[in-house]
Amino acid sequence: MDQTLLMLPGPTNVSNRVLQAISKNVVNHRSVIFGEILTETSELMSKMFKTNNQSYLLTGSGTAAMEASIANILNPNDKVLNVIGGKFGERLRDITKAFGGKSIEFNVEWGDCVKPEDVKKALEDNEDIKFVTVVHNETSTGVTTPIKEIGDVMRDYDALYVVDTVSSLGGDHVDVDRYGIDICFTGSQKCLAAPPGMAAITVSDDGWKVIDKVDSNTYYLNLKKYRDSGAGTPPETPYTPSVTLIYGLCEALKIIDEEGLDARIKKHKIAAKATREAVKALGLTLFPKEEVSSSTVTAINMPNGVSDSELRGTMRNEYKVELAGGQDHLKGNVFRIGHMGNTTYKELAITFSALEMTLKKLNFDINLGVGVAEVNRAFI
Numbered sequence: 001m002d003q004t005l006l007m008l009p010g011p012t013n014v015s016n017r018v019l020q021a022i023s024k025n026v027v028n029h030r031s032v033i034f035g036e037i038l039t040e041t042s043e044l045m046s047k048m049f050k051t052n053n054q055s056y057l058l059t060g061s062g063t064a065a066m067e068a069s070i071a072n073i074l075n076p077n078d079k080v081l082n083v084i085g086g087k088f089g090e091r092l093r094d095i096t097k098a099f100g101g102k103s104i105e106f107n108v109e110w111g112d113c114v115k116p117e118d119v120k121k122a123l124e125d126n127e128d129i130k131f132v133t134v135v136h137n138e139t140s141t142g143v144t145t146p147i148k149e150i151g152d153v154m155r156d157y158d159a160l161y162v163v164d165t166v167s168s169l170g171g172d173h174v175d176v177d178r179y180g181i182d183i184c185f186t187g188s189q190k191c192l193a194a195p196p197g198m199a200a201i202t203v204s205d206d207g208w209k210v211i212d213k214v215d216s217n218t219y220y221l222n223l224k225k226y227r228d229s230g231a232g233t234p235p236e237t238p239y240t241p242s243v244t245l246i247y248g249l250c251e252a253l254k255i256i257d258e259e260g261l262d263a264r265i266k267k268h269k270i271a272a273k274a275t276r277e278a279v280k281a282l283g284l285t286l287f288p289k290e291e292v293s294s295s296t297v298t299a300i301n302m303p304n305g306v307s308d309s310e311l312r313g314t315m316r317n318e319y320k321v322e323l324a325g326g327q328d329h330l331k332g333n334v335f336r337i338g339h340m341g342n343t344t345y346k347e348l349a350i351t352f353s354a355l356e357m358t359l360k361k362l363n364f365d366i367n368l369g370v371g372v373a374e375v376n377r378a379f380i
């Protein structure tokens, strides 16, 4: 088996328990036994989202849920406020446009995050905004957005609040009902540490009221169908789901539940702090403003005189540690360390040990051991 350590913002390392779960044989997806697995998995998802509303499982990656979140509440020409500070904010805008929405962009500089007052101002300046899209954790820049405070602003407006928590659910605080989020979604392969291929979405009562009035342009991701099938006896999905991946997702959620969601989030915060301190100790610099930096992924400026292919190539080929590159205009200019899912001191100690050897090999002047020492300090 490939022993490469995945220090990516997804997919993340999958535990043996989850690997064993996905090796079980396939069952009829329209059976009582599968209905029970589906129910258990969706209930655990709702527990992770901290919502009393039902969660629905979609067979597809996080982007399927991004598309479902928009396609089900959008009529052509509806006005949408897309908050954009990176690649995933842009993707939500592109989906808005693909379904005929009028996108009003609120752009923040990549590396910074939107302020709640900015969202308020945009809602004041533009009438009839039907919904607002926000990315909780902008994976491309390593920035966290204050979704609770934006939720407080959103309460004074009719617009629905749509939040992408693909790279934060299970790794940072997401409290769907308390924050007043109408549509929230995530993917399986990031903080939840299940294999890629599943997504989950939850919808508030206000969200359903809008969905019921929209003749959605999506067939596979039509949420009314998921609601109807989910309410059947036994509960089902409208089309054949990835039975195997649902076994895996269910097991991954059970592991988080046993560990305790709050403990898991705390662990992510320590890993993020360890990563930032280790980066700084090595004389490297963070791409985002530190005060808005993510709990699940750290974006780091490429050190002077070192290329992306040399750095990540050496990490991968010599030390079997996979890091992520930059996206779009950040390609070649930043690299990213994902510290989500099952990551703890062990993975980070290996990662920084390898990064130190890599930098040394590439003639970037560092003191060996200082990065690893910061990891130790954060976890001791």
Ligand SMILES: *Cc1c(COP(=O)(O)O)cnc(C)c1O
Binding pocket: 009, 010, 061, 062, 063, 064, 066, 088, 135, 137, 138, 139, 164, 165, 166, 167, 187
């Ligand atoms: C990864 C990611 C997505 C998209 O997920 P895929 O599984 O790659 O389709 C969406 N939003 C954010 C914030 C992500 O990190």
